Amino acid sequence: MAIDLPGGPSFVGALTRVWERGDAAFPVDRRLPDPARAALLHSMEPAAVIDERGESALEGGRPVEPGDALVVATSGSTGEPKGAVLTHAAVTASARATNRRLAVRHDDHWLACLPLAHIGGLSVVTRALDAGTPLTVLDGFDADTVDASEATRVSLVATALARIDTTRFRTILLGGGAPPPDLPPNVVTTYGMTETGSGIVYDGLPLEDVQLRTDDDGQLHVRAPMLLRAYRDGSVPLDDGWFATGDLGQIGADGRVTVEGRAADVIVTGGEKVWPTAVESVLAQHPQVADVAVAGRDDPEWGQAVTAFVVPVTTTAPPTLASVRGFVKDRLAPWCAPRILVLVDEIPRTPLGKPRRAALP
Numbered sequence: 465m466a467i468d469l470p471g472g473p474s475f476v477g478a479l480t481r482v483w484e485r486g487d488a489a490f491p492v493d494r495r496l497p498d499p500a501r502a503a504l505l506h507s508m509e510p511a512a513v514i515d516e517r518g519e520s521a522l523e524g525g526r527p528v529e530p531g532d533a534l535v536v537a538t539s540g541s542t543g544e545p546k547g548a549v550l551t552h553a554a555v556t557a558s559a560r561a562t563n564r565r566l567a568v569r570h571d572d573h574w575l576a577c578l579p580l581a582h583i584g585g586l587s588v589v590t591r592a593l594d595a596g597t598p599l600t601v602l603d604g605f606d607a608d609t610v611d612a613s614e615a616t617r618v619s620l621v622a623t624a625l626a627r628i629d630t631t632r633f634r635t636i637l638l639g640g641g642a643p644p645p646d647l648p649p650n651v652v653t654t655y656g657m658t659e660t661g662s663g664i665v666y667d668g669l670p671l672e673d674v675q676l677r678t679d680d681d682g683q684l685h686v687r688a689p690m691l692l693r694a695y696r697d698g699s700v701p702l703d704d705g706w707f708a709t710g711d712l713g714q715i716g717a718d719g720r721v722t723v724e725g726r727a728a729d730v731i732v733t734g735g736e737k738v739w740p741t742a743v744e745s746v747l748a749q750h751p752q753v754a755d756v757a758v759a760g761r762d763d764p765e766w767g768q769a770v771t772a773f774v775v776p777v778t779t780t781a782p783p784t785l786a787s788v789r790g791f792v793k794d795r796l797a798p799w800c801a802p803r804i805l806v807l808v809d810e811i812p813r814t815p816l817g818k819p820r821r822a823a824l825p
Contacts, residue, residue, distance in 0.1 A: 547696030621735025640735025
């Protein structure tokens with residue numbers, strides 16, 4: 465069942481009703497433009513959608529397995545939409561491991577203000593429901609509303625952290641990318657992904673029952689009870705229970721985990737993941753763009769800024785940043801729109817024609 469509702473009590477109510485019926489829930493990202501939302505619904509194959517108008521049946525729905533709780537959209541290394549299928553057992557394991565690590569009490573109050581279509585936002589809801597603690601769900605992040613909240617615990621990304629009074633909370637879980645320096649003492653850094661059911665490493669230490677190892681290439685692999693069962697297309701990305709994260713890292717003798725970054729070229733901006741090839745494919749259609757490559761640049765506010773390196777069709781009438789951003793936002797999620805435009809004479813490429821991102825100016 466797809467849930468296409470704004471963040472708030474109506475979303476939480478719909479989620480619990482879906483579970484009571486024995487169905488799994490697929491939260492729809494309401495920030496996506498209509499074509500992207502339609503493509504995602506087609507890919508996830510829900511049987512019905514719940515929105516402000518009620519419940520509507522959809523053609524081509526495909527059942528889940530008994531015990532499945534969530535289908536959460538994620539993008540694989542290609543940037544194509546995938547759906548991580550999480551069971552009730554996995555959701556419960558994630559919620560309880562987090563609540564135990566943080567010593568969550570009955571007088572705690574969780575605040576969900578990250579997108580509910582992402583596991584980082586959705587897991588706030590599930591851990592509050594599991595613990596029976598008070599929960600406030602917002603329809604997106606707003607600094608003033610967050611500061612005025614009575615909540616004691618919240619999950620944020622670095623961009624949001626910089627905009628609030630951090631002393632307001634007992635604990636702030638921080639994920640979605642590399643943390644900024646000089647963190648307040650009540651901030652707990654987290655590492656995880658959709659496939660791991662949210663964060664599995666807190667302040668460098670794995671949660672209870674989470675096993676991590678590295679392969680010969682330094683890629684992190686994880687085995688844990690909160691892992692996905694499969695992807696929505698039926699593929700099972702587990703090898704003897706181990707999931708290859710695609711991230712490079714190190715594990716110290718004391719078990720502390722250091723994550724060095726994605727093995728691929730994914731850009732993490734404001735906690736959102738952007739695949740350069742998807743943005744390049746769109747910008748290649750821009751009438752003023754002759755050639756393009758996209759990469760991330762370090763940014764103090766966003767972590768990384770999506771940067772478009774563009775060879776203009778003509779130097780007398782090059783594209784503007786506003787036109788490039790608008791062109792992308794009409795076709796992809798808004799966070800994919802470049803924040804920086806660099807005009808160049810040529811794009812350095814490999815013999816196979818792939819951009820050499822490290823050689824970009």
